Every structure is written in structure tokens, then in C-alpha cells.
Amino acid sequence: MAGSAPPSLVTAWNQEFQQTHPGVTVHVDLQQWTDIVTKTDTALSTSAPPDVLEMGNTYVAGFASTGGLANLSGDTFQNRSSWLESLKEAGTYNGKLYGVPYYAGDRIVIYRKSMFAKAGITTPPTTTTQLVSDAQALNTAEASVSHFSPIYVAGKYWYGIFSWIFDAGGGIAQQVNGKWQGEFSSPADQQALTWVHSLFTQGLDKAPGDADETNDDKVFEAGKAAMIIEPGWDYGVVKSDFTKANNAAAANDLGVFVIPGQSGPAPVFLGGSNLGVASKSPNQALATDYLQLVSNNDFEAQMATVGGVIPNSTTLLGLDANDPVLSVANAAAAKSWFVPNTPKESELESQNVYTSMLAEIMSGQQSVAQATAAADQQVATILNG
Amino acid sequence: MSAVEGPLRATPRRRFGGSARHDDLTPSGTPRGSRRLVATWVPYALVSPSMLVLLLIIGFPLIFALVISFQDFNAFQLVSGGPIQWVGFQNYQRAISTDLLPVLVRTVLFTVANVGLTMGIGFALALLMRRAGKWPRILLSVSLVVVWAIPQVTATEIFQWLFDYAFGVVNWVLTQIHLGGFQYHDWWSNPVSLLGIATLIVVWGAVPFVALTLFAGLLQIPDDLYEAARVDGAGFWSQLRAITVPLLLPILLLLTTLSVLWDSRVFTQIYFLQQQGGIPSDTNLFGLWAYETSFAGQEYGKGAAISMLSAAILLIVTAVAVRQMVKSAATA
Numbered sequence: 201m202a203g204s205a206p207p208s209l210v211t212a213w214n215q216e217f218q219q220t221h222p223g224v225t226v227h228v229d230l231q232q233w234t235d236i237v238t239k240t241d242t243a244l245s246t247s248a249p250p251d252v253l254e255m256g257n258t259y260v261a262g263f264a265s266t267g268g269l270a271n272l273s274g275d276t277f278q279n280r281s282s283w284l285e286s287l288k289e290a291g292t293y294n295g296k297l298y299g300v301p302y303y304a305g306d307r308i309v310i311y312r313k314s315m316f317a318k319a320g321i322t323t324p325p326t327t328t329t330q331l332v333s334d335a336q337a338l339n340t341a342e343a344s345v346s347h348f349s350p351i352y353v354a355g356k357y358w359y360g361i362f363s364w365i366f367d368a369g370g371g372i373a374q375q376v377n378g379k380w381q382g383e384f385s386s387p388a389d390q391q392a393l394t395w396v397h398s399l400f401t402q403g404l405d406k407a408p409g410d411a412d413e414t415n416d417d418k419v420f421e422a423g424k425a426a427m428i429i430e431p432g433w434d435y436g437v438v439k440s441d442f443t444k445a446n447n448a449a450a451a452n453d454l455g456v457f458v459i460p461g462q463s464g465p466a467p468v469f470l471g472g473s474n475l476g477v478a479s480k481s482p483n484q485a486l487a488t489d490y491l492q493l494v495s496n497n498d499f500e501a502q503m504a505t506v507g508g509v510i511p512n513s514t515t516l517l518g519l520d521a522n523d524p525v526l527s528v529a530n531a532a533a534a535k536s537w538f539v540p541n542t543p544k545e546s547e548l549e550s551q552n553v554y555t556s557m558l559a560e561i562m563s564g565q566q567s568v569a570q571a572t573a574a575a576d577q578q579v580a581t582i583l584n585g
Numbered sequence: 586m587s588a589v590e591g592p593l594r595a596t597p598r599r600r601f602g603g604s605a606r607h608d609d610l611t612p613s614g615t616p617r618g619s620r621r622l623v624a625t626w627v628p629y630a631l632v633s634p635s636m637l638v639l640l641l642i643i644g645f646p647l648i649f650a651l652v653i654s655f656q657d658f659n660a661f662q663l664v665s666g667g668p669i670q671w672v673g674f675q676n677y678q679r680a681i682s683t684d685l686l687p688v689l690v691r692t693v694l695f696t697v698a699n700v701g702l703t704m705g706i707g708f709a710l711a712l713l714m715r716r717a718g719k720w721p722r723i724l725l726s727v728s729l730v731v732v733w734a735i736p737q738v739t740a741t742e743i744f745q746w747l748f749d750y751a752f753g754v755v756n757w758v759l760t761q762i763h764l765g766g767f768q769y770h771d772w773w774s775n776p777v778s779l780l781g782i783a784t785l786i787v788v789w790g791a792v793p794f795v796a797l798t799l800f801a802g803l804l805q806i807p808d809d810l811y812e813a814a815r816v817d818g819a820g821f822w823s824q825l826r827a828i829t830v831p832l833l834l835p836i837l838l839l840l841t842t843l844s845v846l847w848d849s850r851v852f853t854q855i856y857f858l859q860q861q862g863g864i865p866s867d868t869n870l871f872g873l874w875a876y877e878t879s880f881a882g883q884e885y886g887k888g889a890a891i892s893m894l895s896a897a898i899l900l901i902v903t904a905v906a907v908r909q910m911v912k913s914a915a916t917a
Binding site for chain 1: 771773862866882883
């Protein structure tokens with residue numbers, strides 16, 4: 201996927217693979233995340249699918265349920281015993297392994313240190329109450345900047361916003377007597393969503409309530425926001441954007457902290473990717489060899505040090521101890537949330553259930569009660585369908 | 586261009602036209618029988634390659650879609666190839682009971698607005714070109730062709746930037762001329778405003794074809810008709826009513842029919858604007874609804890049923906229009 205592994209690393213493992221497998225040429229097709237479920241389904245249904253594919257960890261169960269992925273349960277992978285629990289779970293469907301853990305990443309808050317200093321904030325907020333008062337202080341300090349947004353989180357950014365739902369003790373959906381039920385209209389969820397909406401109505405978050413997070417980091421880079429919620433690896437992206445723009449001051453002005461909850465850190469979404477083999481691939485053995493190589497200690501360590509992501513094994517987490525960003529990301533990952541574990545979940549994403557609900561609320565088109573009731577109905581229809 | 590021949594027939598030149606008459610002039614000695622035979626199969630032979638291609642690239646998917654609209658066909662069937670379960674009209678029932686009415690109403694309103702604006706503006710520009718001097722006319726036609734040459738995706742991208750929340754020039758201009766607080770106005774959150782901008786893009790892209798075609802039609806109307814009308818004291822509106830519109834009627838009907846077909850199937854512009862913001866299900870037309878159901882919801886059977894329903898509705902609408910067109914061409 202675009203933005204997953206650094207190109208230099210891809211070249212390195214392809215070279216090694218071609219050396220150990222003479223006569224084999226590895227061809228890598230880089231894909232964008234947009235419409236990826238449709239693209240992957242289509243690719244898996246053809247008679248000449250890609251041999252190896254990367255999948256977002258929330259999608260593996262869905263692809264496995266269509267019969268498009270090969271069962272990898274019997275294969276040997278280095279670090280298999282120490283794989284990150286959440287990635288291993290994401291790659292498992294009906295007790296069989298379909299996706300080898302590739303890398304993980306969680307959401308952190310990136311902020312501008314100088315703006316915090318100007319507003320008289322000495323330490324980053326650790327609770328939502330502090331977050332609100334800091335945001336108010338930032339609004340006052342930056343009053344001269346037109347349309348300044350202390351925190352800039354677009355309304356549809358569910359990977360970020362749902363952290364507060366889980367922090368309040370709520371969730372997305374749960375199984376009751378074998379039937380899925382949406383949890384959005386639960387008191388905990390409604391309370392969390394009402395609080396997030398209040399950030400918008402108080403002018404502490406001036407992002408569009410109905411947009412997705414695509415522009416969040418651009419607004420931040422333009423100096424119009426003091427805080428954004430991003431995947432850990434985006435810190436490097438923002439930093440290098442500033443460096444490229446010859447803005448060393450801004451590049452050195454970045455800091456990170458864990459998303460604050462009501463009392464202490466909020467659970468974060470542990471995103472990431474798994475690698476799988478297409479069941480219709482004629483080169484099953486080669487494909488498995490390739491996965492063994494890519495997911496081994498050596499390359500996973502480089503994914504962490506060069507790529508800036510969380511590697512697939514708990515034994516490699518220590519690599520980041522001295523890294524100011526990854527150490528925060530690793531600390532955040534200690535408390536994480538994940539989507540409902542059912543193959544139908546990817547339909548909730550692709551049918552915009554989460555984002556539409558959030559957009560209705562954050563842009564003020566519907567009340568929290570209305571939007572969450574409608575979303576719960578869709579959750580039940582889709583997950584039990 | 587058969588439609589353009591309509592007004593042509595109104596001119597005195599028609600007496601010399603009509604290829605059918607040539608047969609009457611054929612000397613009686615020619616072996617007419619064999620020529621007839623050749624004449625019957627040659628046209629079929631000539632169109633058969635293109636028909637075959639059409640059948641393969643349009644006919645096959647159409648039939649396949651019709652078949653799966655009666656099946657429980659989702660991602661599993663797509664990837665694994667089976668098992669197939671026939672469900673009768675269940676997909677149709679589910680489509681009708683869910684979003685059919687709002688999508689239908691939205692599609693009809695969108696189509697009426699787009700076709701009305703396209704035809705109105707296109708007709709006005711054609712009249713303007715007819716009356717304008719040489720250079721303004723050339724300038725106008727070049728601009729129209731340039732607009733027409735811009736791909737839909739590019740055009741949508743441009744408009745999307747114009748209306749951007751933070752960096753868009755429209756918000757800036759509206760604020761500068763004090764039309765209200767448009768700074769950071771979000772154009773996508775309201776379905777009517779999103780579809781309004783989609784209308785702007787669609788009409789902008791569709792006007793050139795209509796304007797240039799109508800202009801070509803206008804050139805076929807002889808000046809003497811207008812001269813005679815002027816002598817009789819007819820003003821601009823009377824001339825329009827009595828000469829221009831009746832003589833252009835076949836072209837107007839054809840263009841309207843085509844526009845109805847095109848505008849009710851608008852996909853690209855709305856699809857890309859939906860990525861900017863708003864709630865997709867509030868701005869879906871038929872095509873987008875079918876796409877979302879099939880590819881995002883992975884319910885290919887229900888998606889196919891929606892496509893079939895929309896095709897049926899379009900067929901009924903256009904059948905009426907085509908009949909009307911044929912009738913008016915016959916009486917012209």
C-alpha cells in the first residue's frame with residue numbers, strides 16, 4: 201500500500217528474494233487506500249490475482265470470508281510466537297491464519313510546542329478537561345490568526361474520535377445472544393459524542409464537521425492549528441514537509457502526546473496491516489516464502505527504525521525506547537480499541553455508517569440521539585445480514 | 586445528423602433531395618433482382634462487426650447483471666464462484682423498500698434542473714452566436730470547444746478547489762463582496778448545496794455540445810424567412826416562436842432526450858464531490874446508489890436489481906421522447 205514500507209526497504213527485500221530465488225522477478229504494484237476493498241475483491245476474483253497482498257487489518261476477516269485468501273496456519277514464520285496480539289487476531293478468521301502481521305500504528309496527538317508555550321501551557325494535557333482548557337488558552341493566544349483552530353479533527357475522522365467513545369466505556373457494537381447490537385445510542389457513546397460535538401460548537405475544533413481527515417495535516421502545516429490527531433508515522437511526514445519547505449524552526453517545533461481521556465490516556469485505535477496470499481495464486485510456495493522474508497526480524501526491525509511504525513513482534517518494541525515519537529506511540533498502544541471482530545465489519549466502513557453518523561452530528565444536521573439511533577439500526581442490519 | 590435534415594426539408598431544396606427517387610430513374614434493363622439482394626444483406630454485413638462488439642461489451646454485462654439481480658450474489662460468490670442461490674424478486678423488493686423513492690425523486694429533480702439549464706443556456710448561446718460578429722463568434726466557439734474538451738474528473742477537481750472550505754476562491758470572493766459570512770463556508774454538508782455545485786459542473790460541461798449543435802441548426806434556417814417575418818412586423822420573440830423553435834424542434838427534441846439520458850446517469854461529478862464531505866446517501870442518484878450497494882456494500886445482486894430498475898425507468902421516459910421525436914420528424 202502507498203505509504204506503508206519505505207521504498208528503499210521494498211527494494212532491499214525484493215533483491216534478497218530474487219537472489220535466493222533465481223529466475224523469479226518480483227513485481228510490486230503500489231495501491232492507494234481509496235476504494236481498496238472493491239479493488240481487492242475484484243483482484244481476488246480473477247484467475248490471475250496478485251500472489252501476495254497487503255491488507256488493512258480491519259479488512260482481513262472480510263477477505264478471508266469470501267474464500268479469496270489462502271490458509272497460512274501450517275506455515276512457519278519467524279516471531280510467530282511473539283506477534284502483536286491485536287495484529288494476530290486481525291489476521292485470524294474462524295481459528296485459521298489468513299494474514300501475517302506486518303506492522304501496526306496507532307493514533308497520537310501532534311502539536312506545536314511554540315504555540316503551547318505562547319498560550320502558557322507547560323505540559324501537554326493528559327485529561328479531556330485539560331484539553332479543553334488548553335484549547336481555550338490557545339484560542340486566546342492565537343486570536344490574531346484568522347480562523348485558528350486549537351485542535352483540528354475533521355468530523356468524519358472516526359479512527360480519532362471513537363477513542364473518546366471507548367474512553368467513556370462505550371463501543372461500536374457487541375454481540376448479545378448471538379445477535380449484533382450497535383452501541384452508539386448507549387449513554388456512554390452519546391455522552392462522548394456530545395462532548396466531541398461541543399469542541400466544534402465552542403470553536404475549539406474548526407474543521408468541517410462533514411469532511412474526512414485528508415486535509416487535517418495540511419491545515420496544521422499551514423499554521424492554522426495547534427493540535428491534530430494522526431497515525432504515529434505521520435509525525436515524520438509533517439516534519440519532512442517542514443524541512444522541505446526550509447522551515448527548520450517549525451520542523452523542530454513538533455511534539456507528540458497520547459490522546460487524553462476523561463482520566464488519563466484514552467484507548468487508541470491500533471491500525472496496521474497484514475500480509476496474505478491469494479487462494480487463486482498459482483505460486484503459493486513462492487508467495488509464502490516471500491511473506492516469511494518480509495515479516496522476519498531483520499526487515500521488521502527496519503520497518504520500525506526506517507519506516508517509523510510499530511513492528512509486528514513484541515520482541516522488537518524495545519527498538520523505539522529512545523525515539524521521542526515511537527516511545528509515545530508504544531505507550532499509547534498499551535491501551536487500544538479495535539472494530540467488531542466480524543467479516544461484515546468492513547461493510548460498516550465501506551457503507552459509511554461511522555462517517556455518516558459523525559458527519560450528521562458534527563455538522564449539526566442531526567442531534568446525537570437521532571444520528572446514533574439511525575447508525576445502530578444500520579449496524580444491526582449489516583452485521584446480522 | 587438526420588435531425589438536421591428536418592429543417593432542411595422545409596427549404597425549397599428538398600425537391601432535389603431524396604435518394605429513393607433515383608431508383609425510379611434506373612433503366613429498366615438493369616438486373617434489379619440481384620441488386621436488391623445485395624442491397625438487403627450489405628448493410629447488415631457492414632454493421633455486424635460493430636454490433637458484435639457492442640453485444641460483447643454491453644450485451645454480456647447487461648445479461649449478466651440481469652441474471653445476478655435474481656440471485657443472492659455477494660463478495661463470496663464473486664471470489665469463490667458459488668454456491669448460487671436464486672432468490673426471485675427479493676433483491677427488487679429490498680431495493681424498492683429501502684431507498685427507491687428518495688433516490689427517484691432526487692434523480693428526477695436533478696435531471697429536470699440540469700436538462701432545463703443546459704438547454705436554456707445552450708439555446709441562448711446559440712442565438713447569441715448567430716447574431717454576434719465574426720470575432721466574438723469565433724471566441725465563443727473556441728471557448729465552448731475548450732470547455733467541452735476538459736475531462737469530467739479534471740473539471741470536478743477544479744470546481745472542488747474553487748469551492749474549498751479553507752482555501753477556495755469562491756468563499757473568499759463572496760466574503761470580499763460582503764455577501765455574508767462565507768469564510769470557511771462548508772458547501773458539502775448540505776445535500777442541496779452539494780447537488781447544486783454538481784449541477785453547475787454538469788451544466789458547464791454539457792452546454793458546449795448543445796450550443797454548437799443548435800448553432801449548426803440555426804445556420805440551416807434561411808435568412809429570407811426572418812426577412813419576410815420582419816417585413817410583416819414580427820419582433821424577436823414572435824420570430825423565435827414562429828420560425829426558430831418550430832424549425833429547430835427535431836434538434837431540440839433530440840438534444841433534450843440525450844440530455845435526459847446523460848444527466849439522469851451523472852456519476853463522476855457527484856462521486857468526487859461526495860469524497861469532499863457531506864453524507865453520501867443523501868446525495869445519491871440512481872447510478873451512485875447502485876454503485877454504493879454493489880461495490881461498497883458488496884451486494885452485487887441488489888446493486889444489479891437497482892440498475893435494472895433505473896434502466897427500466899429510463900427506457901420508459903426515453904421511449905415516450907423518442908416516439909415524440911419520430912412523430913415530429915414525420916410531420917415536419
